[in-house]
Amino acid sequence: MSQKEQLCKTKLLILRDALEVIQGKWRLPIVISLTHGNKRFGEIQRDIEDISPKMLSQELKALEANKIITRTLYDSMPVTVEYSLTELGKTMDKMLDEILNWGAHFRTEILSNRNQKV
Template sequence: MKSTEPVCQYELKAARDAMEVIQGKWRIPIVISLTYGTKRFGEIHRDIPDISPKMLSQELKALEENKLITRTLHDSMPVTVEYALTPLGMSLRELLNELRNWGKHFRDEIVGK
């Protein structure tokens, strides 16, 4: 019998990599907010009112470092900064849809309607 251990280890590492990028309480909500289009900091904050401005700033930087979002500085008065999903960030849409579907199923089955 052929060992599947290397394949399993590769799959586990890939899943850990993905979880590392989207981990935490705020990154998925931020990405979901940006699936609706390019937004400024205040617009994202209005979508996710429970997040502090400091935490939002930190999470936006982390998402940018992981190439899921872009930060565009517009030379205007006052200076405007916009955030948008990159193609890599947009590739999360299907995963997020499945996550929402599973969450609805979980809520119906466990939490109750």
């Protein structure tokens, strides 16, 4: 196997690992919500209006299992649970900025093309 082929295979493996953590419709929106500070379940759900409580719960568990977020229980009445980004989760900032920049560009291009066709 050539060096180029090996590099390609390595990059694809790394990409698959990364996508396993961030895949799906809801994980990145949850991470973006938490980039604005620690939040309780209901606060995250208000940020992401169309996510169901069941789906939010599942995705929070997956992000916690992958060490992207942490769940903290406070001994209060009633018990308070707060979610926050881990140090690993915070390293996603540059990637999120790039995705958001590309998304804004893509959105502008699509809307521009739609308006030209009308």
